[in-house]
Amino acid sequence: MMAKVAKDIMNRIVTAAKKNTIGRDLAVKLLSGMYSGLPVVDDEGKVIGVVSEFDLLKAIKNGKTLEQVTAGEIMSENPLCVSEDASIDEVTELMIKHNIIRIPVIRNGNLVGIISRCDILSSIIQPEFVTIYTD
Numbered sequence: 001m002m003a004k005v006a007k008d009i010m011n012r013i014v015t016a017a018k019k020n021t022i023g024r025d026l027a028v029k030l031l032s033g034m035y036s037g038l039p040v041v042d043d044e045g046k047v048i049g050v051v052s053e054f055d056l057l058k059a060i061k062n063g064k065t066l067e068q069v070t071a072g073e074i075m076s077e078n079p080l081c082v083s084e085d086a087s088i089d090e091v092t093e094l095m096i097k098h099n100i101i102r103i104p105v106i107r108n109g110n111l112v113g114i115i116s117r118c119d120i121l122s123s124i125i126q127p128e129f130v131t132i133y134t135d
């Protein structure tokens with residue numbers, strides 16, 4: 001069996017923010033519990049940043065309200081991304097080295113997926129369960 005690469009385990013359904021998404025909308029999405037951060041894309045779908053709960057907290061600490069800030073203003077620019085052909089080892093190494101939870105997956109700069117730590121763990125484990133169907 002060939003070694004798995006990013007496109008084999010990435011989540012292909014990705015929620016991304018646009019630069020003009022306001023902080024309040026970002027907070028609502030992040031508070032849903034499904035995300036700790038979101039990629040930010042331009043109109044062509046290119047990843048231009050990542051925005052996290054931490055970025056929202058920093059904006060509030062700096063005296064802004066969530067209605068006053070946009071993803072483009074508070075995002076971390078030049079985020080780490082991996083190509084869809086990156087090895088899982090490479091993705092894991094980046095996550096460990098930079099202490100990040102998820103990494104956008106790109107093709108020609110465009111967002112095509114996202115890989116989280118749990119996606120990697122899920123791809124490694126072989127559950128000790130079987131499903132038996134009987135009549």
